[in-house]
Amino acid sequence: MSADDVLVTCEDVALAFGRDATAVVAVHGADLSIRPGDRLAIVGPSGSGKSSLLHLLAGLERPTSGSVDWPGLGGTADIGLVFQADSLIPALDVAENTALPLVLAGRPEAQTRRPVTEALALVGAADLANRLPEEISGGQAQRVAVARVLARQPRLILADEPTGRLDHATGARVLDALLTAADRTGAALVVTTHDPAVAARLRTRRAMHDGRLLAPEETS
Template sequence: MTSADVLVECHDAARTFGRGPAAVVAVHGATCQVRAGDRIGVVGPSGSGKSTLLHLLAGLERPSGGRVSWPALGTGTGGSVPPHRIGVVFQGPSLIPALDVVENTALPLVLAGVREGEAQRRARRALQELGIADLALRLPEELSGGQAQRVAVARVLAQAPRLVLADEPTGQLDRATARHVIDVLLSAVDVIGAALVVTTHDRAVADRLAVRREMHEGRLLDPHGTQGARP
């Protein structure tokens, strides 16, 4: 692969919260790349820095040190990644309670300036592709945890990003439902041709992905347990 295939790259990227004696280093100098077609699992216990690393990759957090860039995605105003090139499946509930499933799925498109009719058409198609079109008119409170996460995946699928980042997408689900959500996620990125990075504390989930990396106390480890390497 060439540099044109590198969707996101961290070079010695760090993230610290707070200042002085109360400062907490969530990520220590991570150097990594995510390339087109990658299927990566980042595994580690709660508090190991996985979510913060994912937020750096998504451009949701700015590094306190080092740099993050998106060579194959371009950059928008202020060097940020352009909207909808990256889709994020957040940990825990992320649907707006007052909107039904199809409205939740279409919302990011509407906010991006897509006409409401076209946004809803794309949302319904994503729901259909994930086998949950029958949920279209339900409110989030009427969904199970697994259904809500599948809707969150559909919302990302509707945007057709080049990179999907999923933060502990199965953390609150039972094992059978978690397995199904990962099936849905893998199928979705195959449909849109996106790369995928999943953070998880569940090694069974990480093992479903082609590449596995570990985080420990804010440090990204290579396959041999030392700091460094690409996810």
């Protein structure tokens, strides 16, 4: 696989908030490359730097030092990020929330219906399509947030603790949906989690401790 096939690469990346003695270093010198088809779990306790690293991969944060590049993507437009909070728009119903990234990308409304329907069905939320966010539970809202990313069919899916606020059964269904969508489209999938059961379902695991990304652990 050539260097151009690498979707995103981090080289000696650090991220700090604040300056001088008051600076808080969230990520220390991380090296990471993501390729098509990768299934990576980044594991560690709360505050270990997992979310900060994911935001660097998504281009939401700029590194304090080191570099983040997207040679196989040509930028960040082909990245889908599932946040810890559902972040749905209160005035839009579930279907409209799911379609929003497609609409913002200029896709005609008629061309959003099928991917929206398929994405909601994949996360078990098809029956919620006409409801407003205030009419659904927190767990349902998180499933819709996942569907919103899957409807775009991005080449890189980043999911920040996507099961952290869900019960076991719902969390398993959300992870099923992420893995199924990634398999169907050939997308790479990176999931941050503190749950060993979630991490065990991804092919590669890398731990973070105090902002430091450790060497990979391969699974069969």
